[in-house]
Amino acid sequence: MTEIKKRKRKDLDSSEESCWTEKDRNVLIRLVKQCQKLGSEGSSGDWKTFLKIKYPKFRSQDPSQHHWKVLAAFVNSLDKGSDQKMVSRHREWEKLIQAERLALAKSSSENRGGPAESSGLVHDLVTQTAKHPRFKELYSLPSYDKCWCRIPRRQGQSSAPIIYGLDCEMCETAVDSRALVRVCVVDENGKDVLDMMVKPKKRILDFRTHITGLTAASFEGVTHRRRDAQLALKDLLKDNVILVGHALHHDLSALRIDYQPVIDTSLLISYRNLSSCVPSLADLSKELLKRVLRQEGSPHDCKDDAVAAVQLAKHLMQHGPTLVLDPPNVKVPKEQLCKLLAHGLPPGVTEADLCSLLPASAPPLVRVEGDCSTEKKVLLVFHNPQDANLAFKELQGTQGVDSLGRAQKLVKLSCGDGQQQVVKVRKMGAHNGMAHGRDAKQDRVKWKRKKKA
Structure with missing residues (x-):
């Protein structure tokens, strides 16, 4: 056996001693990808250097193309305290996911009674949102990361659902192009449930006033941070709450909150022959709700957008659960x-x-x-x-x-x-x-x- 093969065999054997198994392959892939993003290094350098030294014949650097034992060998070589904490977060997160799946499956089998008609319409929208081809991509949020808050999944169909519309405003800071500055939550009747201004920790580079309507003066006296918004929203998200929004994954990402079930109106309404295009909330409000959401050139209003999303969801309950529309009839001069x-x-x-x-x-x-x-x-x-x-x-x-x-x-x-x-x-x-x-x-x-x- 050559020296390279002996070294490879030794590394693979050491990965088996670390309690990693083939079932952990998805966790390992996710871990190595984050190490690539952060530039994390182990005893043999970063992922690229590790492969070059340990496995020179492997040309692909894509973690998903490698055996789980190779991935485990690299993860085991991480020796920094921060990297070890990251590994622990990923493993705990995966355990939480597995426990939730078992609990949901058990709850679903025990739930013999069907939901009421109105509840059924709401859950139809939740189901159709989850069936969209891009749902998994958009809503696989990195809640294993620091500063994220993951709220456990719940079955929630045994009682009448509570609908909350959610919308956020974002600005650009030195470290985040979508930093949270305002969060609004409304109930199904459009009444305020939460309206909070949030001051980012880092200096704001662009208030995006043409979109948010906010300026430096808007933040005078504001003391709330993103963590305060997370805690306030977490208190609202009870067992039977369903969040409604338009491209809601952007708002959840700004909040650093991972939550389901959701109704995303941007995934339920599309334009004919333009399947990859997302209709704007303003256009949908004008066509379906006969309501002008904002005047041309006017900034967004967080509350108005949240109310419009809830009204669109109600419209879909009557005419949906999905709609395919003709593109707006616009003539270009x-x-x-x-x-x-x-x-x-x-x-x-x-x-x-x-x-x-x-x-x-x-x-x-x-x-x-x-x-x-x-x-x-x-x-x-x-x-x-x-x-x-x-x-x-x-x-x-x-x-x-x-x-x-x-x-x-x-x-x-x-x-x-x-x-x-x-x-x-x-x-x-x-x-x-x-x-x-x-x-x-x-x-x-x-x-x-x-x-x-």
């Missing part, structure tokens, strides 16, 4: 088709920075509409729609679509201070200048008629 929208701009961006987005092969930019130093979005204006389409094609970035299916790219922007930020650049129309949704279909019909004529 011809004069707008020669423009590209750049949004999600970081503070301090200049016109020169925006011009650097376009490669030399792109058509020349005529002008920039909007003040990029104070606004989060501006329009890049070209001579004609053809130039705008070509400029978009030449942009170097990851292409996708926005919430209405319009072509959009994530592009790296080099700012004057040398740092790179990711901004979004999208077309004004979806199909090379045409409008999206039903308008695009109508345009195609018109063109076919003209062609026949």
Whole structure:
């Protein structure tokens, strides 16, 4: 047996002595991935170095591609106190998950009586939310990590459910791009249950006033921290409480709370032929509830958004549990088709920075509409729609679509201070200048008629 094989055998044997088993493979994968993220090192260095020294023939660094004994050998090599605490948290978290699953299975088998009709409608929405293909990805929250609060799962179907709408406002700090600054909870009638301003520990870099409506003056006298919001919400989450929200995982992540059952209206309502797009809460309120949630350009209101989410859930109880809608009937004026929208701009961006987005092969930019130093979005204006389409094609970035299916790219922007930020650049129309949704279909019909004529 070669020296490498002997060393490998020794490492694998030592992993067996550490009480890790094949059943712990998912825990080990999660642990090693977090070690990769944190740059944790063991006696043989970090994960990459560990593989290079111990297993030079293994090319893949993806933990999920390795045997559980290899993962255990690396985890066992972690010797820092903070790393050992992290390992303990992961193991305790996994034990808690397993115990909850057993308790839920037992409770489900013992619950012989069916829920009342109204309760059944609520639980239908919970079930449909959990069945969504992206639910596991979005709601597998890292509650094993520090500062997180995980509230045990409960069956909750033996009594009438209590519906609470939840919405949070976030800002950007030096360490968190989604730091909690306000949390609102309303009951099913829209009455306030909790409304708390939260002051982040780190310095706020961007209040996102255009979204949150908050400024530095808004935090005068505010003493609550995120931990206070966690404790206040934890007191509200009884056995039969169901949280309702729109893209609720963002709010739970800002709160650092892992809770289920939930009803996520963003997973229950979609646009036809745009399955990857998430309808905005404002658009859904306007179309389904016949209610204008906010005026164009106005900031969000935490309470209004929470109330709208609850009202959408009630609408789904009557017409759902899921809905597929036609995209909004929006016609893009011809004069707008020669423009590209750049949004999600970081503070301090200049016109020169925006011009650097376009490669030399792109058509020349005529002008920039909007003040990029104070606004989060501006329009890049070209001579004609053809130039705008070509400029978009030449942009170097990851292409996708926005919430209405319009072509959009994530592009790296080099700012004057040398740092790179990711901004979004999208077309004004979806199909090379045409409008999206039903308008695009109508345009195609018109063109076919003209062609026949």
